[in-house]
Amino acid sequence: MQLGDPVQEGPDALAARVAGRLDRRLSKDDSAPVALALSGGGDSLALLLTAGAWARAHGRPLLALTVDHRLQSESVGWTRFASEAAHAVGADWRGLVWDGPKPDRGLTAAARAARHRLIADAAREAGARVVLTGHTADDIAEADWMRDRGATLGRLRDWSPSPAWPEGRGLMLMRPLLTERRGALRAWLTEQGARWIEDPANTDPRFGRSRARLALAGDAPARHVPHREGRSEDGAPPCIVVEEEGVLGLDRTVGARALAAALVCVGGGTSPPRGERLAALLSRLRAGEDVVAILTGARVEARGDRVRLMREPGELRRHPVAPVRLLPGREAVWDGRFAFRTDQTGWRVEAAVGRLGALTAGDRARIDRLPAAARGACPVLLRDDGTGPVLADPAVARRDLVPERLALALDQTTHEDDLTRARWRNAVERPIFTDMTFRPAAQDGASDDRGPL
Structure with missing residues (x-):
């Protein structure tokens, strides 16, 4: 996949780019909901606002799904914030919880797998066929940085099957923001007067993703060329x-x-x-x-x-x-x-x-x-x-x-x-x-x- 869609001028450029990507992949005038993974962070909130505008324009129900991993003391407040943000754009919302014991090792991977399972189950139960996620060009660069240091992460694509199995059977993941920069999204949110959550784990050097984010801060993401x-x-x-x-x-x-x-x-x-x-x-x-x-x-x-x-x-x-x-x-x-x-x-x-x-x-x-x-x-x-x-x-x-x-x-x-x-x-x-x-x-x-x- 090549980074960098043609740049559009004007305050609605981001929304227009996202709408164009959704138009190319999603059905119109369909009663089935489109699911959206919503953490309340800047990336997912930008996705909520832009996808919400597209859903309203086409009469598609939008279902926001928020997973509380029970790993942060602030998670209850974050979940409430996500609920309010979803309802503010006219989306349905459902909160999901990763209960049970947490592993001492491999916590990040276990949380990711649990998140995919919970979202897939909820999306299928609601009748959704596609789940939108807020991954960006910076996520591609961070994953490349981690792979260069021995991580076994896969490569992000704009359209791919849910990795949860069998919970994700028949479900596709779509990443409409994959060519956008994280900083540009936050600048856009600021222009909209929107607030978002900053998870302190994103800058915690104990986690590989956080180390990658800190190492790449301010750098332009490398262009990802698939094999x-x-x-x-x-x-x-x-x-x-x-x-x-x-x-x-x-x-x-x-x-x-x-x-x-x-x-x-x-x-x-x-x-x-x-x-x-x-x-x-x-x-x-x-x-x-x-x-x-x-x-x-x-x-x-x-x-x-x-x-x-x-x-x-x-x-x-x-x-x-x-x-x-x-x-x-x-x-x-x-x-x-x-x-x-x-x-x-x-x-x-x-x-x-x-x-x-x-x-x-x-x-x-x-x-x-x-x-x-x-x-x-x-x-x-x-x-x-x-x-x-x-x-x-x-x-x-x-x-x-x-x-x-x-x-x-x-x-x-x-x-x-x-x-x-x-x-x-x-x-x-x-x-x-x-x-x-x-x-x-x-x-x-x-x-x-x-x-x-």
Whole structure:
């Protein structure tokens, strides 16, 4: 992404620039709310004021979400300030709290992860599809400074999937201020007569982000140039194809970012593979070697020209996934890969591993369509009355989350309208997505904070 939109003159230049960016990404005349992360600091307050004006002009509800991490004695007052600011621009507001014990180490990362989870849950519950955040060009520069000193932060983009999983499924993050300078935003707020919160943690040298901010104070942020995704010999981007439910096929020339994203999606987790392991796998794939490897809970099988990714059933034995009990009318996610919902009581979801022999002949015929190594990682349904295991039942709807998650991770979704397609199917239809193909975008680089997603 390139910094520096064309400069517009006049007192409404910032609002006009933000409105233009929102116009390019968001739907108009839609009743679903747009969510906005509001801390009460200068960046998020500038976002609230500019996005609020856009929402009023287009009749879109705006929902501001404020997380109290319970880390500062002033947090209650800050939350009240955020509530008042949101209501002053006509936005709805909801306060969220990170309760429970706080870790002694890695507090900043834990707070960030908790914030993403809380905001994603609240946004999805409200029916929002996009969450606006107030990251700026200075945040890009600070992250670059931290990476140069060993941090594992990802690269911020103006449009990327929520990093919370499965809480953030189907949610995109948008950063309309990513080319703006923090100082310019505060100057603009001052002209508006607005007040904002200054968190003392932002200048506390115990935290890496604060050290970066202090080190870069007054410096212009470096221009961020993304890496480029690897391409095949004919110049076309490598493909990833959904061959069967939960099974991906890919080209040996796939790039690092796309492979990492596919591994995380198939494995159902959130942590990308370690850099050295990913590099070693890429080297072997490009050398044409036959490979069987397990990374991040995903199994890689490469033989000849064919490379397949699938969930590794052995991981479900080594690290069992707890059964998921389905509650009527509520969506439930199992193993980070499948979503279920039903209107009945008494259903639960478990792994097929160890239960394949108990399936009916019809279900065995269906599951045998999958590679042998993938069968045990399939979900099965059981009922409290003794029914099951079965692969499907008319009373339970199911969808495979891997394709939709991968579509978001590989930049196939560029507008809010792309998130409104109907995705649910009844499980007895046995969806096999053999016609779904993903072409990684040209830009390479992780999304918000960490990981490829």
